[in-house]
Amino acid sequence: MSKPLLIEIGVEELPAIPFLKEQKNIEKKYTKVLEKYSLLCEFEFYYTPRRLVFWHREFPLKQADKVEEFYGAPLSIAYKDGAPTKAALGFAKKCGVDIRELQTSTKGGKEVLYYKKTSSGNDSSEVIGQIVDEFLKDLSFGKSMRWGYNEQSFIRPIRSILALLGDEIVEFESFGVKSSNFFYPHRHISYEPFSIKLASEYFAKIKDNGITLFDDERKNKILDDFKIIEKKESVEIEIDEDLLAEVVAITEHPKALIGSFDEEFLSVPPEVVMTSMKEHQRYFPVFKEGKLTNRFIVVSNAICDDYGLIVSGNEKVLRARLSDALFFYKNDLKNGLDFSGLKDILFLDGLGSVFDKEMREKSIGDYLYEKYRDRLEKENPDKKLLDLLHRSILFSKADLLSEMVYEFTELQGLMGYYYAKAAKEDPLVCLSLKEQYLPNSEESELPSTLFSSIVALSGKIDSLMALFSIGRVPTGTKDPFALRRAVNGIIKIVLEYDLDFDIDRTLEDLSRGYKSFDLQVLKQFFIERIYQFFDVNPSVVKAVISSGERDIVKLSKKIVALDKIVNSDGFKESFSTFKRVANIIKNADTTDATIDEIALHVEDEKALYKAFKKVQATSFETYEQKLDALFALKPYIDNFFDNVMVNVDDNKIKTNRVNLVASIYQEFKKIADIKEITV
Secondary structure, X not given: OEEEEEEEEEEOOOOHHHHHHHHHHHHHHHHHHHHHOOOOOOOEEEEEXXXXXXXXXXXXXXXXXXXXXXXXXXXXHHEEOOEEOHHHHHHHHHHOXXXXXXXXXXXXXXXXXXXEEEEOOOEHHHOHHHHHHHHHHHOOOOOOEOOOOOOOOEOOOEEEEEEEEOOEEOOOEEOOEEEEOEEOOOOOOOOOOEEOOOHHHHHHHHHHOOOOOOHHHHHHHHHHHHHHHHHHHOOEEOOOHHHHHHHHHOOOOOEEEEEXXXXXXXXXXXXXXXXXXXXXXXXXXXXXXXXXXXXXXXXEOOOOOOOHHHHHHHHHHHHHHHHHHHHHHHHHHHHOOOOHHHHHOEOOOOOOEHHHHHHHHHHHHHHHXXXXXXXXXXXXXXXXXXXXXXXXXXXXXHHHHOHHHHHOHHHOOHHHHHHHHHOOOOHHHHHHHHHOOOOOOOOOOOOOOHHHHHHHHHHHHHHHHHHHHXXXXXXXXXXXXXXXXXXXXXXXXXXXXXXXXXXXHHHHHHHHHOOOOOHHHHHHHHHHHHHHHOOOOHHHHHHHHHOOOOEHHHHHHHHHHHHHHHOOOOHHHHHHHHHHHHHXXXXXXXXXXXXXXXXXXXXXXXXXXXXXXXXXXOOOOOHHHHHHHHHOOHHHHHHHHHHOOOOOOOHHHHHHHHHHHHHHHHHHHOOOOHHHOOO
């Protein structure tokens, strides 16, 4: 038997970003608590900023009966001379029954004490309150708050709980709120609650009262409004998906409106205008023929006949923000870029000032410049590149001193680009300031030139070396200085520009500029990121790393080549041959795996040697080609193992045969240690 169940948790406006972070866990956590109470069934979850809604079309009216089985001691231990022992008595007590009610069963080939207990399930109405309470307590939004006399905390105050099982109110209390059959409509409709008699009435009644419950419906309404505005005004609206998700999460009755601001504010860099709109006001920028215009889109949550006041109010708020931005921008241009003040800004205890960080980055820049000098000079002839590199690094953090970055911290680097451009710095310098933090996310672009990449690498490498040198090593999920992201960024840049970057050698060379620390910890941290970076069988990465390779580009090429072969048809069946190659030499001394061709007597060992020498003598263009050739030795190796005895009495012949197998293994190991592969 079942009935529809509706649960609505009415709250004050949920903040969008914390809610969206937890949203992906909500259905999982609700499912988990349903399973705990043996009431798991299909449900749908909906939300607005003022309500969390769970809808069950068919909810069981009773929990499933619970069957528990208990196994006790073997009968030989449970009874002695026909009398129950302490083991039997203890088992009966555990099961909550008289010892005469115990049964026996067979387990592990022995007859043991056994008891089976069936517990009848409760009416679901008796436990729904517990389900709701446990679910709400399990939600994690970061910060939470308390209200009134309530000792429990939640992201925002809970104001109502609607709980209807068919036409019956499920009575319980959670977070100091008693369940009921009413909900609150859109505030512009009424501040008084509306009641319903049946769970199934909810959806029609809530829609009639100004609430668009389904998030995809709200999203589509916003996008449809955008299309109407674009067609009417002949403009293009930039749709930022993250911003759109936020707006969907903070509206119950969305309506997109277009507003404007004074054209003089377009003299400010467009990123500043867009940041003011998006980050602070949740407005969408408007473009025409690819250029930012003095228009913006605001998504209103109001219900009214005239939206003019809403538009003018938002225009007034944006005008104040942009006025501040224009004032900051003009002041910064007048003051110009100056890095001397960075000496007074602490970077981190134990690492000196931000200026000290720039000096360390400058040393790293010098090292990388010498390493990639030929390519840099080829790409940028007739430029004093080292001087420009020094200038880029010295000015890289200078915009931290600007009024604009003080107000809009997310524009760090970008404002340095505009101020350097206004000061007529070399284009290479300007661009490198703009791109110094790239890549700064999973989907981020990379620096667009090798010169900018050197500046970006210098900053990331110093952050790693400096923080590890004072023991600020990321642990678990904690990584406050985004050092994992820094390593990922280094890997991406190195691969994009095909740079010679040996992890061990580079870190050892650069560590001289820092106080002594366990460099092996940093090297291992780098290697761990290699494992995470490549979306392949982890044993493939391990096999390549175990070969001793530490050059990032070569590591990548070897991992890709090996992974392709490991995933090819039939590899799993044939791999046992190569595992045997590794096992043969596992305990053998193959330091000097010299092969005496004259000592090869059996045809199958001669054939293997000849085929192997051919592979050795071939110059392969790719690692994949070489691996193909080595794995193609399989039939020769199989014949060798089938027809040639390795462990013979003649030590010279035995050693020669072991060396033949070892040589093949060592040739593999130039790319990957095949014994580490698991398939």
